[in-house]
Amino acid sequence: MLDPFGRTISYLRVSVTDKCDFRCHYCMSEEMEFLPREEVLSLEEMDRVCSAFISRGVEKLRLTGGEPLVRRGIMSLIKTLSRHLDSGALKELTLTTNGSQLRKYADELVEYGVKRINVSLDTLDPAKFAQITRLGVLEKVLDGIQAAKEAGLKIKINTVAVRGFNDSEFDQMISWCGDQGFDLTFIETMPLGEIGGTRSDQYLPLLEVKERLGERWTLSDNSLNTGGPSRYVDVAETGQKVGFITPLTEHFCDTCNRVRLTCTGTLYMCLGQDDSVDLRAPLRNSESDGPLLDAIDGAINNKPKGHEFVIDESNTEPSLARHMSVTGG
Ligand code: SAM
Ligand code: SF4
Numbered sequence: 057m058l059d060p061f062g063r064t065i066s067y068l069r070v071s072v073t074d075k076c077d078f079r080c081h082y083c084m085s086e087e088m089e090f091l092p093r094e095e096v097l098s099l100e101e102m103d104r105v106c107s108a109f110i111s112r113g114v115e116k117l118r119l120t121g122g123e124p125l126v127r128r129g130i131m132s133l134i135k136t137l138s139r140h141l142d143s144g145a146l147k148e149l150t151l152t153t154n155g156s157q158l159r160k161y162a163d164e165l166v167e168y169g170v171k172r173i174n175v176s177l178d179t180l181d182p183a184k185f186a187q188i189t190r191l192g193v194l195e196k197v198l199d200g201i202q203a204a205k206e207a208g209l210k211i212k213i214n215t216v217a218v219r220g221f222n223d224s225e226f227d228q229m230i231s232w233c234g235d236q237g238f239d240l241t242f243i244e245t246m247p248l249g250e251i252g253g254t255r256s257d258q259y260l261p262l263l264e265v266k267e268r269l270g271e272r273w274t275l276s277d278n279s280l281n282t283g284g285p286s287r288y289v290d291v292a293e294t295g296q297k298v299g300f301i302t303p304l305t306e307h308f309c310d311t312c313n314r315v316r317l318t319c320t321g322t323l324y325m326c327l328g329q330d331d332s333v334d335l336r337a338p339l340r341n342s343e344s345d346g347p348l349l350d351a352i353d354g355a356i357n358n359k360p361k362g363h364e365f366v367i368d369e370s371n372t373e374p375s376l377a378r379h380m381s382v383t384g385g
Contacts, residue, residue: 057113057352059325059359067116067314068109072102073127074319078154079190080178082216082245082258086190096319099133101339105317108348110140115147122319125157131164138168152176152214156192158200162207172210174241175201179222180232188221205236212239212299219260226265227272234294241286241299246328262300269298309362315355323355328363 057065075090076083097105106117117137124130140146151165152174165173177197179185185194204211213233217223226242233240242265245258266289269275274292286299287308309326316324321336333355338347 057356059356061310061359061361063310063312063359064113065313065315065356065359066114067118068106068114069118069120069314069316070102070106071121071316071318072119072124072130072133073122075126076121076123076154077126077156078123078192080176080216081188081190082218091320097321097336097339099127099129099136101321101336102133102319103136104345105321105335105339105348106137107140108345108352110145111345112349112352115145117146117149119149119151121152123154123156124151125153125161131161131168134165134168134170141169150174154189154192155197155200155204159196159203162200162203162209165204166207166209170209172212173204174212174214175204176214176216177201177229178215178218179225180228181225184222188218201236211236212241214241214243216243216245217260217262217265218245218258220257223260223265226269230269230273230291230294230296230298233298234291234296237296239297239299241301243301262302266300312359312362315359323352325355325359326363329360331358331360333358 059065073096079086079088106114110117117140119130119134121127127133134149137146137149141149149168149170150172151170153176155175155177158173158175175197177185178188180194182194185192185197201211213229215222215226215229217226222229229240242262244260244262266275273294275289275298276292278288278290278297280288280297286301288297288299290296291298312326316327317335318324321334321339323333323335325331325333333351335348335351335355338351341347
């Protein structure tokens with residue numbers, strides 16, 4: 057699939073549920089209203105949409121959310137999707153998780169062909185972890201990460217950089233990831249969805265972080281480009297990679313290779329724009345995949361050039377009303 061700006065779209069991220077067992081401060085408000093069940097695609101419908109994208113050339117699929125591993129029956133979806141790995145049409149099936157259910161599912165994930173996962177972890181301090189996630193227990197997540205490691209999954213840790221909260225821990229995170237053999241990616245807070253407070257005091261530009269880390273660690277640019285907004289450095293002392301996702305301080309939209317599907321079947325062609333196409337109606341209204349494929353082709357033809365996020369003193373409102381948990385981070 058080629059978009060109007062000549063970018064090949066080969067990566068689909070799917071939010072399989074908007075629900076979550078945590079309420080991270082930068083992601084959700086304390087009281088969240090989740091979607092009614094009938095609006096959410098069934099697992100069979102998700103398989104059908106994903107398979108349609110794969111037939112159109114998607115080679116990488118990431119399940120996310122909300123928390124993908126709290127969706128009931130999620131393993132049956134992963135199992136059915138794994139047929140595309142077996143056929144060679146899909147090169148990678150992966151997920152982003154908060155880690156709370158990994159002890160339960162790590163072995164099955166490996167069984168169904170998942171090779172690596174991203175796990176979100178913002179702090180190694182149990183009290184701070186409870187504070188930022190509101191409902192999470194650090195010990196359980198670390199145990200889940202351990203289970204994933206033992207099962208043979210390659211792990212990348214995602215850490216959202218929050219000013220005044222975890223900025224004193226970044227060196228420790230790099231050391232810990234180095235010891236564990238994990239890569240690490242720092243993420244700037246993005247202005248997505250109402251969180252019951254302002255984000256301008258949370259926002260920490262990662263260029264500033266990178267400079268500071270460069271005083272303590274020997275960093276060299278790594279040419280790895282995954283088509284996303286992440287840029288990597290190698291850390292000589294640990295032998296691991298550290299990535300920086302900087303949607304606010306630097307745009308990398310010109311090499312974007314992805315689109316995002318919500319759990320209601322809405323396709324967002326850009327994380328930072330409202331442009332969307334409904335795939336649920338063509339999916340539900342026809343047993344044939346023809347209308348669905350037409351809708352997908354139409355969406356790709358309308359993928360916007362880039363996003364326009366801003367967070368500063370005069371822009372404290374969310375740029376977009378929807379939460380990251382809806383579009384899938
Ligand atoms: N629940 C899973 C998790 O936390 O990994 C998957 C979904 S979560 C929305 C995906 C990623 O988005 C996580 O790494 C999370 O930290 C990040 N995230 C959520 N809200 C964000 C925001 N407003 N700005 C930046 N990153 C955010
Ligand atoms: Fe849940 Fe992930 Fe959002 Fe945290 S970041 S509230 S774990 S969806």
